[in-house]
Amino acid sequence: MITAGIDMGAKTIKVVVLKDEEVAGKSIVVAGFDNRASAEEAFAVALEDAGLSREDLDAVVATGAGRKSAPYSARDVSEVGCDARGTIKRYPNARTVIDVGAEEGRAIRCNEQGKVLDFALNEKCAAGAGAFTEAMSRALEVETERLGAMSLESGNAVPMNAQCAVFAESEVVSLLHARTPKEDIARAVHDAIASRIVSLARKVGFEPEVVLIGGVAHNIGFVDSLQRALECEVIVPDDPDYIGAYGAALAAAEEG
């Protein structure tokens, strides 16, 4: 059976093609102004990667913020549902999934079948997503990619208020003026996001194994902050961006 899952994220679109439950191909494309066109591009790349064509697909499921405008999919499944499916398949002992993307942070508790038991999303007042690190990188005048490594170079915890993203940004400015080393500020930024995410995780009551997925999982500074805040090990897949699309492809196989 050949299925595909497409995750129409706010910043990037991911497609995963499954052939008999094995990953045959995948792609990641920056979401352009024309969402649908970017999605079609993502499909094309993933299918080529798999050496297949569109006609080979038995079923397609879409997920992500932009899923209503996904091409080729017969149905859509929530991000929460896809995250749970994708994670459990890869890590059968996973019971908590934390997904931090560009615009949204989620905490999901699931059982051994990948059924969602409870979930929490970041609310109005939250510095808990990728867009925040981008804003902070700008304030610190470093590349976003550098921010994670920089924070690991810090040996100092500088408290930063994590509730309000706007407040936090002005705190960064304050810290800069007070000549706080950038490494310490970078760490403070990651600690702040981690704190927000841990609040979410506590809301659903996290239990091991805890798996972190989503674009922000690439940020080693954030992973470090999260592990320290949770006081437990966090598993990060090699391809954290794709787990949602992978879960969607698995969901497509369920229907069949």
Next chain:
Amino acid sequence: MATKQLYETRKLECWGKAKEIRENYYRDYATAHDRGALRWAGGAWTFGAIPCGLGEDVYSITSEPYAASIAANREFSNRCLEATERAGYARDLCSYMRNYWGSLLLDEFLWGGPFPKPDFIWQDHICCSHAKWYQVVCDMEPDIPHFSIDVAVGPEQEINDNKLDYLVGQMHDGIEWLEKVTGREYNDDLLIEAVHNECRSTSVWAEICNLNKAIPSPLEEKTMYSLYVLGTLMKHSKVVADFYEEIRDEVKDRVENGIAAVANERCRLMSDTQPPWGFLSLFRYLEEYGAISVGSLYTFGLVGLWEVKPDGTWGPRTTPQQLGIEIKDRDHALRVLAEWNLHKPEWQHFYSPHVKTDMMVRIAREWSLDGVLLHYNRGCEGLSVGIAENRLGLIEAGFPVMTFEGNMGDEREFDLARTKTRVDTFMETLGLKKE
């Protein structure tokens, strides 16, 4: 959950009359002075029965329903909110207050014309904002006399004479004050009549909500709001007490004939706190999944008065009249009124969220619910106090809970699209797909 089945539905016959009563209410208030009548303003929870003793030509406007009506008109609401912000009031204050003050500051009544000034303010105080709401009104309009009664004396199981005396004492003082500011002589018979009406209307409202235990539900929450509001306007009036009995009879008939509010009912939920008034379409969205909200502690227990029946379930509170109690005099009437209101379910949670959890779990069980929608309402601290603990308690009791953040009266703080997505996810976890 029930299999795919379509129930018979029918529009509520009493619908038109509900609208009429509400329209008359606001018109009577606005035109009171033309008839030489008195008019006052106060909260929906105030002891509205008491000013009735000033005569048969006394009209009121209750602040929360008026503010909710403003909130439903998003364009006007935004102007009111902005006027309030320009005057320096914080955005996180109760959104009902901000809408109400805005209407005053703009001097625009929601239904046209200038805001009809009340002759006096008659308020209660249970949440932090209540008496101060009108304190601010008096900052804006210093010549309006203002009296507030503190009702925060503790949960119903701890009612004692000391607490009742405090409440009743303030009520007595209030009556003296009313006589002074209006120059009228107080009529205890009118008070007694109003107290009986209030007990009747609030007990019958509970009866109506109780009928929603039936599967399928004869009513769903969005419809109930339009009926429940009448109790928040003048639960002390014969008009509302009689009308609630009419509604009850019609709903009873619906239950007997299996008439549903929503034809494809297959998932029963309840909500909590006031809904985002400008976005009641959210309830219609639920129906796409065959999900309905059968009510909430808010709809059931703010106007309705309840008690535990011999069989251990919740039912409408037996009224003093039903118990054969004859109210002898003013003091007796006030005591009956005070005690009756102290048993109000939505006054209990102020003392402990765990008490509210117990009531919510009871509703979830007795009304056969599949899940709960909690509105983390940034616009009302009084009703969302302790809501996070309610969530934990409901989950512990085995009920799936979805939370969504919003604001009952400030549309800028509610994201309908995002909330719908969240509903999609929640429905998925309940195993429901759209029809």
Next chain:
Amino acid sequence: MFDQFREWETNRHEYAKEWKERTGGKVMGYFCTYVPEEILHAAGVLPVRILGSHEPQNVTEPHIFGMFCPFCRDCLAQGLKGRYDYLDGIMIAQSCLHIRQAFTSWEKHRPREFSYYLCMPHHVQSPRALPYLTGELVEFKKAVEEWTGQTITDDGLDRAIEVYNENRRLLRSIYDLRQAEHPPLSGEEAMEMVISGQMTDKEEHSGEMSKVLEALPVRGNGRDPGVRLMIIGSEDDDIEFINMVESSGATIVVDEHCTGTRYFWNQVEPREDRLEAIAARYIDRVPCPTKDWVDRTRIPHILDLAEKWNVAGAIVMQQKFCDPHELDTVAIRKALHEKDIKTLFLEFDVTVPIGQFKVRVEAFLEMLNDEDLFD
């Protein structure tokens, strides 16, 4: 001179634990200054005010909705993190909705052997409040007696009342010294002194204050007081902020807030019925915003303080999301402006952006200094 107060305030938990060990007595953690501490004292209990630690935290989200004030969440966090595990009891006197949640969540998730919710009336301006509160105190006293196994006698109450009144008198006396042209103590020192008193044995605290009161009149401060300011707020214990303000060319000479003068301003006046006397003190005291209605009595009081302490400006330290105080600030600022006292409005969270606040404080002080120049 104020080091002892700072020591107590910074090491509040160590103090309480040491007190327990030394006396074998019980410690009651309380929320809200309407708690009738005199009754607790008469039963040999040490009341300690629960305050936050000004650290960002991630433990209260499941318990308290984020739109409630940072202070109540900070307080609950202390409990959830086990920092107050030495408490034998917790209690609250009814005031605002926000802090109530810290109490009810704490009661459920970190239960103590004793907890109490005192229904302190809100309608303090009504003559009915006194008999009501007196009745509630009768019940409260019984509950405390049962908990501690101590009988609370009239003598015991008299002693407790005197201890508390003495502490209040000393605080007032020291505050009076701040009326001087060169106040012999800074606002930061005053804050340490007042807050530490809320978490220590009152007699110990009074002893220390007596020493300070003697030494202050001859203390050469040498420090230019700069602009004379008052702070107005709900709950404030942001010592870092006060320090910043006073390093910018100003001195806080008086305050009207919950952890400040509202805590100690009024005495218990003697009455035959001791519980009634105590009740009267809590009803007649300078009110929390939640209890200041129908009339606004905070305003004449604030104006009086401003006049007597000769303040040039006021900083309104608004705790984020604190509705009751937000309902007062517009009227308070208007009243101050009518008396030509300028105000600076700042919103506070658990941690504060000191840098950004400094910019605003400096601009405010500059404005006030310019005023003097052109007078």
